[in-house]
Amino acid sequence: MIVIIRKRHLAVAALALCGFGLIAYLLWQPVQETGAFAADTVVLDAGHGGADGGAVAADGTAESSINLAITIKARDILLFLGHDVTLTRADEQGLYNDDSDTIRQKKVADTHNRVALINSVDGAVLLSIHQNALPSSPRTHGAQAFYNSVAPARDLARSIQQALNDAINVDNAKTAAAIPGSVYIMANVDCPGVLVECGFMSNPQESALLQTAEHQMKLAQAIVCGYLSYEG
Ligand SMILES: [Zn+2]
DSSP states (O other), X not given: OHHHHHHHHHHHHTHHHHOHHHHHHHHHSOOOOOOOOOOSEEEEEEOOBTTBOOSBOTTSOBHHHHHHHHHHHHHHHHHHTTOEEEESXXXXXXXXXXXXXXXXXXXXXXXXXXXXXXXXXXXXXXXXXXXXXXXXXXXXXOOEEEEOSSTTHHHHHHXXXXXXXXXXXXXXXXXXXXXXXXXXXXXXXXXXXXXXXXXXXXXXXXXXXXXXXXXXXXXXXXXXXHHHHHHO
16 A cells, blocks of 8 residues: 555656546546556567567558557556666667568568567566458447557456556457467466557547647556556
């Protein structure tokens, strides 16, 4: 409880840094009775990068740059609140060597390097930031959290999902789900991992929203708040 109170005081101080949304959310959240989970380091993974842009909006904007923008904002909030943070990438480059020729080779090298980096961090929790796309259903929208098989990823994802539902998914609540085993990074890291699909690039309205700094900050705040709420 002492820790929670201290964090909330810190959160009040964060008002000047990142706007009232984070503070309002933290103060209105009921205190959750959770386990004593606390990662030593939050690894923030901005999905894709370099030759692999990920999902692409109709206007040509790649998922990778939106992932990075949200990741940087989440990093700044976590650092301000006194957490240790590691990024898998802090710029638009992918994690592959110049000797990778094809995009496939680059992507394979990138995912392997990310796993090695994440697994080198002691006491890590992984928060991976992505954007979704479902061109066959352009109305589909909203943010969803997916968890890997390492406890307490499922409960952490549920906490993040609750924050996303409160802040982003108005009248469009979603449920956290297990991530398919085919997602290499999530399946091969040793630490609890939550992958957040922040929105749908295939939805024109949401795609435009995802490109605004305001919405990116809202997402970063919700993800951090969901994480802190679980940490307890
Ligand atoms: Zn992605």
